[in-house]
Amino acid sequence: MQRKATALDVAKRAGVSRSAVSLVLNGRGDGNVAKESQDRIRQAAAELNYSPNPIALSLRNQRTRVIGIVSDEVVTSPFDGNIIGGADDVARSRGFVTVVMDTELDSSRDASAVETLLDRQVDGLMYVTVGLKPLDVPQGMLRVPSVLANCIDNAPVPRLHHVIPDEVSGGREATEHLLGLGHRDIAFLAGAQSSPAAPLRVQGFRAAFDSAGLPVRADRVFLAGWDIDTGFNGAMKLLDGVSPAERPTAIMCANDRLAVGVVLAAARLGLSVPRDLSIMGYDDEFRIANTMVPALTTMALPLRDMGATAMTRLLDAVESGDPVDSAGTLETMVPCRLVIRESTGPVPSLA
Amino acid sequence: MQRKATALDVAKRAGVSRSAVSLVLNGRGDGNVAKESQDRIRQAAAELNYSPNPIALSLRNQRTRVIGIVSDEVVTSPFDGNIIGGADDVARSRGFVTVVMDTELDSSRDASAVETLLDRQVDGLMYVTVGLKPLDVPQGMLRVPSVLANCIDNAPVPRLHHVIPDEVSGGREATEHLLGLGHRDIAFLAGAQSSPAAPLRVQGFRAAFDSAGLPVRADRVFLAGWDIDTGFNGAMKLLDGVSPAERPTAIMCANDRLAVGVVLAAARLGLSVPRDLSIMGYDDEFRIANTMVPALTTMALPLRDMGATAMTRLLDAVESGDPVDSAGTLETMVPCRLVIRESTGPVPSLA
DNA sequence: TTGAAAGCGGTACCAG
DNA sequence: CTGGTACCGCTTTCAA
Numbered sequence: 001m002q003r004k005a006t007a008l009d010v011a012k013r014a015g016v017s018r019s020a021v022s023l024v025l026n027g028r029g030d031g032n033v034a035k036e037s038q039d040r041i042r043q044a045a046a047e048l049n050y051s052p053n054p055i056a057l058s059l060r061n062q063r064t065r066v067i068g069i070v071s072d073e074v075v076t077s078p079f080d081g082n083i084i085g086g087a088d089d090v091a092r093s094r095g096f097v098t099v100v101m102d103t104e105l106d107s108s109r110d111a112s113a114v115e116t117l118l119d120r121q122v123d124g125l126m127y128v129t130v131g132l133k134p135l136d137v138p139q140g141m142l143r144v145p146s147v148l149a150n151c152i153d154n155a156p157v158p159r160l161h162h163v164i165p166d167e168v169s170g171g172r173e174a175t176e177h178l179l180g181l182g183h184r185d186i187a188f189l190a191g192a193q194s195s196p197a198a199p200l201r202v203q204g205f206r207a208a209f210d211s212a213g214l215p216v217r218a219d220r221v222f223l224a225g226w227d228i229d230t231g232f233n234g235a236m237k238l239l240d241g242v243s244p245a246e247r248p249t250a251i252m253c254a255n256d257r258l259a260v261g262v263v264l265a266a267a268r269l270g271l272s273v274p275r276d277l278s279i280m281g282y283d284d285e286f287r288i289a290n291t292m293v294p295a296l297t298t299m300a301l302p303l304r305d306m307g308a309t310a311m312t313r314l315l316d317a318v319e320s321g322d323p324v325d326s327a328g329t330l331e332t333m334v335p336c337r338l339v340i341r342e343s344t345g346p347v348p349s350l351a
Numbered sequence: 352m353q354r355k356a357t358a359l360d361v362a363k364r365a366g367v368s369r370s371a372v373s374l375v376l377n378g379r380g381d382g383n384v385a386k387e388s389q390d391r392i393r394q395a396a397a398e399l400n401y402s403p404n405p406i407a408l409s410l411r412n413q414r415t416r417v418i419g420i421v422s423d424e425v426v427t428s429p430f431d432g433n434i435i436g437g438a439d440d441v442a443r444s445r446g447f448v449t450v451v452m453d454t455e456l457d458s459s460r461d462a463s464a465v466e467t468l469l470d471r472q473v474d475g476l477m478y479v480t481v482g483l484k485p486l487d488v489p490q491g492m493l494r495v496p497s498v499l500a501n502c503i504d505n506a507p508v509p510r511l512h513h514v515i516p517d518e519v520s521g522g523r524e525a526t527e528h529l530l531g532l533g534h535r536d537i538a539f540l541a542g543a544q545s546s547p548a549a550p551l552r553v554q555g556f557r558a559a560f561d562s563a564g565l566p567v568r569a570d571r572v573f574l575a576g577w578d579i580d581t582g583f584n585g586a587m588k589l590l591d592g593v594s595p596a597e598r599p600t601a602i603m604c605a606n607d608r609l610a611v612g613v614v615l616a617a618a619r620l621g622l623s624v625p626r627d628l629s630i631m632g633y634d635d636e637f638r639i640a641n642t643m644v645p646a647l648t649t650m651a652l653p654l655r656d657m658g659a660t661a662m663t664r665l666l667d668a669v670e671s672g673d674p675v676d677s678a679g680t681l682e683t684m685v686p687c688r689l690v691i692r693e694s695t696g697p698v699p700s701l702a
Numbered sequence: 703t704t705g706a707a708a709g710c711g712g713t714a715c716c717a718g
Numbered sequence: 719c720t721g722g723t724a725c726c727g728c729t730t731t732c733a734a
Contacts, residue, residue, distance in 0.1 A: 006711055017721045022713055034719060054470050055410045056711035059726050064406075075451065076436040078429030078637060085427040085455055097467055099450035100426065104436055116448055119405050227642035257638070260611070264644055267618035286429060287608070291578035293615055357727060368705045373729055385703060407727035410710050 005048035013044035021045070025052070058121055067091055067098045067314065068117035070110065070138075071128040075102035079130045079285075083149050086307030087126060094315050096123070107136070114140035124318045126310060127151060132164055132197040145317040147324050149310040152196075161325040163310040163332045165301050167197050170336035171204025172211075174280050174299045177338055178250045179212055182347035183278060187248040189224040189234045189258050198223070198254050201282065205252065220248060224258060231261025239269055239277070249278065249347045256281035256289045259296050263343070274345030284339050294342035302334040309334060356399035364395035372396070376403070409472055418442055418449045418665065419468030421461065421489075422479040426453035430481045430636075434500050437658030438477060445666050447474070458487070465491035475669045477661055478502060483515055483548040496668040498675050500661040503547075512675045514661040514683045516652050518548050521687035522555025523562075525631050525650045528689055529601045530563055533698035534629060538599040540575040540585045540609050549574070549605050552633065556603065571599060575609060582612025590620055590628070600629065600698045607632035607640045610647050614694070625696030635690050645693035653685040660685060 007025075011018045020033050024041045033041070044050075058064040069087065074080050084100060091098045101117065103109035117125060118140050125146040127135060134154035137146075141160065148162035178186050188205050191198035202221055209216045224234035231253060239247055253259040259281035263273055271277050273294055281289055284300035309332055317324040358376075362369045371384050375392045384392070395401075409415040420438065425431050435451060442449045452468065454460035468476060469491050476497040478486060485505040488497075492511065499513035529537050539556050542549035553572055560567045575585035582604060590598055604610040610632035614624055622628050624645055632640050635651035660683055668675040 007713090008711080018712080019714075019721065019723095020719090026713085032719065037719085051470070052713095053410075053711050055406060055415075055472055056726090057713085058406045059404075059410050059710090059728095060712050060714095062726075075426050076432040078432065081427040081429065081432075081453075085453065088453065097452075097471075099452075101448075101450075102432075102436065102439065119402070120448075121406055227638055229642045229644050229646075232644045257642070261644065264615065264618060267615060270621075287578055291580045291608070293580050293583045293612065295580075358729095359727080369728080370705065370730075371703085377729085383703070388703085403729095404727050407710090408729085410712095410726090411728050411730095413710075 004053070005050045007050070007052065009048055010041065010044045010050050013048065014040040016041060025050075062121065063123050064121045065096050066120070066122045067096050067124045067126060067311070067318075068114075068120075068122035069098050069100040069126045069128060070113045070117065071100060071102050071130075072107075072133075073102060073105045073130050074128050075100060076104050077130050080128070080150065080301075080303055082286075082303035083128050083307040083310075086304030086309075087128070087149065087311040088307070089304075090308045090311040091315065096315060110136075110138045111140065114138040118143060124314045126314055128307070131195050132167065132200070133195060145314055145324050147310045147314040147317075149306055153330075158330055161313060161330050161332070163306050163313070163334060165306065166333040166335050167200035168204040168207065169333075170282070170299045170301075171201035172208045173204070173336070173338050174201075174252060174282065175205045175208035176212075177297070177340070178252065178278060178280060178344065179208060179214070181250075181278065181344060183250040184214060184347070185217070185248045186220065186250045186252060187238050188221040188252045189231060189254060189262070190221060191226045191254040191258075192223060195226075201254055224254075226255055226257060228257050228261040228264070231258030232265045233261070234258070235262040235265035236268075239265060239271065244276075244348075247277070250280070250344070251277065252280045252282075254282055256283045256285040256292075256296055256298055259298070259343070260288065260292060263292065263294075263296075273343050276348055278344040278347075280344055284337075289339070290341065292343070297341045297344040298339050300337045300339050302336060305334045355404070356401045358401070358403065360399055361392065361395045361401050364399065365391040367392060376401075413472065414474050415472045416447050417471070417473045418447050418475045418477060418662070418669075419465075419471075419473035420449050420451040420477045420479060421464045421468065422451060422453050422481075423458075423484075424453060424456045424481050425479050426451060427455050428481050431479070431501065431652075431654055433637075433654035434479050434658040434661075437655030437660075438479070438500065438662040439658070440655075441659045441662040442666065447666060461487075461489045462491065465489040469494060475665045477665055479658070482546050483518065483551070484546060496665060496675050498661045498665040498668075500657050504681075509681055512664060512681050512683070514657050514664070514685060516657065517684040517686050518551035519555040519558065521633070521650045521652075522552035523559045524555070524687070524689050525552075525603060525633065526556045526559035527563075528648070528691070529603065529629060529631060529695065530559060530565070532601075532629065532695060534601040535565060535698070536568070536599045537571065537601045537603060538589050539572040539603045540582060540605060540613070541572060542577045542605040542609075543574055546577075552605055575605075577606055577608060579608050579612040579615070582609030583616045584612070585609070586613040586616035587619075590616060590622065595627075595699075598628070601631070601695070602628065603631045604633060606634045607636040607643075607647055607649055610649070610694070611639065611643060614643065614645070614647075624694055627699055629695040629698075631695055635688075640690070641692065643694070648692045648695040649690050651688045651690050653687060656685045 129151040135151040281296040281298035289296040452464040480502040486502040632647040632649035640647040
């Protein structure tokens with residue numbers, strides 16, 4: 001393959017100068033270049049299949065149309081990849097390219113990832129995390145327009161705009177779904193303390209009970225981690241050897257994996273879901289929630305939306321030259337969405 | 352923040368010319384630049400925190416030290432992200448940066464992703480897929496050193512080196528593990544026809560039986576998709592209402608999700624795992640296989656290894672200027688690794 | 703041993 | 719309306 005055509009090649013072929021080529025191809029031909037020349041230039045460009053060299057452009061313009069995405073573990077973990085998917089959709093549709101670097105949870109790599117990206121003159125930066133969490137924002141992110149997706153600036157006085165799911169409403173609406181089915185004794189298997197998502201979801205849970213004028217039994221809410229086995233253990237504690245009257249009629253889980261564990265426990269104990277027990281997940285994990293037996297009713301995280309929203313905001317800032325939170329708010333909350341499947345049903349009558 | 356220091360800034364500060372700076376900082380100072388000047392230059396560079404502008408370097412050298420990774424859905428799906436993790440490790444350790452673009456399974460985006468990357472002068476390209484599959488290699492990949500990870504050049508006469516897991520051995524060793532525990536009636540829930548991984552794993556399964564001089568019952572191997580529900584259904588077909596003597600004593604699954612479905616079915620039927628039934632997964636999916644109840648014995652895919660191996664090969668080619676398969680072989684197979692946990696045990700005695 | 707100059711591929715300004 | 723030229727930041731050749 002011979003080297004790609006350059007502006008000079010086009011100019012020669014069209015019998016004009018490089019400057020003319022540049023003008024015409026950038027839409028500033030009218031009033032500067034003769035119609036005829038314009039046509040010849042365009043034709044020559046087409047024939048040579050010319051497109052400007054992005055590297056030369058970057059050097060010249062000091063802008064690259066590249067957005068750097070750094071993630072804690074979105075690429076390498078199974079979770080939340082759709083945030084990047086949503087972000088990338090928007091970027092591509094606006095003529096930007098995203099490059100992603102994953103630090104695999106090694107926070108000492110944050111700064112260097114950002115520096116590398118900055119060195120390469122990215123026009124903007126986005127930090128994405130798996131699961132809502134506070135973030136020690138790498139210094140470098142303050143040097144270009146930047147935005148946070150699924151994480152929150154951990155500084156005493158936050159500087160970066162963040163886009164996060166509305167976990168409180170999510171927790172509340174999930175609970176309301178169960179309340180609406182007649183459940184009154186609902187247990188909540190929360191994740192681990194370490195993530196801010198868990199307490200937020202619990203907060204929504206309590207809010208729903210409050211609004212309904214119902215009390216929450218203190219021993220019905222407890223931390224249980226985030227995995228199948230801890231969900232299983234939590235459920236066994238709640239259900240094993242407990243008389244039907246004493247059992248919660250529904251269990252809400254802080255994520256779908258916990259819910260899988262709960263379903264497993266129910267099966268072990270011969271309990272039918274949702275006849276004897278309703279189970280709610282959270283996250284709507286791809287090919288877990290919808291393929292579980294029974295398929296899980298769950299609260300879907302608005303991952304693509306979050307990514308798209310964050311990227312839109314970021315690109316607006318990049319293109320306008322204003323800071324990202326020009327609108328004044330430092331926070332965008334994206335609503336979660338209730339997905340009703342088969343693991344929840346009416347409260348069993350205590351015949 | 353004031354603009355970054357350039358070579359000219361360093362030169363001024365050290366009282367020399369830009370060329371001297373360039374020579375010294377690239378290790379070609381000795382014999383060209385006076386010792387004293389060298390020191391002053393190095394000092395000035397340090398003081399100004401100078402590092403060369405990668406964009407200018409790229410333009411000048413026509414090489415970028417960037418490797419493009421394009422994936423079908425590794426970023427956005429929950430699977431196989433560690434291939435990229437392993438690849439990135441190697442790239443970083445050798446001073447390269449990886450940029451990844453995910454086409455989200457839209458093969459019409461393949462070519463444009465490759466062109467975009469090529470436009471930006473990546474020094475090499477790697478294509479990564481979720482699950483072993485044949486790949487219609489985008490034309491552009493033939494223009495720079497390129498390698499395939501987890502996928503195989505689908506052309507009549509393949510041109511690109513690929514790094515894939517040794518699925519046949521994986522299937523065989525998994526089966527041998529079960530055979531070693533005394534199982535003779537083993538069912539195999541294979542994935543879907545669409546993926547070449549399934550038949551390969553089955554091939555290994557049959558090979559193990561052959562080597563042991565044992566027959567495989569034709570009706571014990573069947574396609575069951577890749578998800579929890581299809582695993583559940585497959586297991587129910589095998590187990591529900593079947594007398595213990597007629598039941599397989601072990602079920603091998605083509606992935607861990609199928610195994611989750613099988614465990615679920617066993618629980619429904621009151622079967623204890625592994626006392627009444629042994630279950631094998633495949634993949635060692637992160638936070639599924641090891642957190643399942645019981646934890647799944649499974650065949651781990653060598654994801655990081657594959658990524659690392661592929662990247663090593665690619666960078667060797669990039670740096671040497673030779674084509675990737677200079678060693679002559681177009682294929683590297685990386686062995687899978689048996690992970691024994693709790694879902695498999697000795698064959699039940701038919702009291 | 704050093705510095706000047708060309709060139710990588712563009713864009714933009716400014717005479718002509 | 720057009721072409722020449724400077725410059726983005728760096729490396730490399732070549733003369734001094």
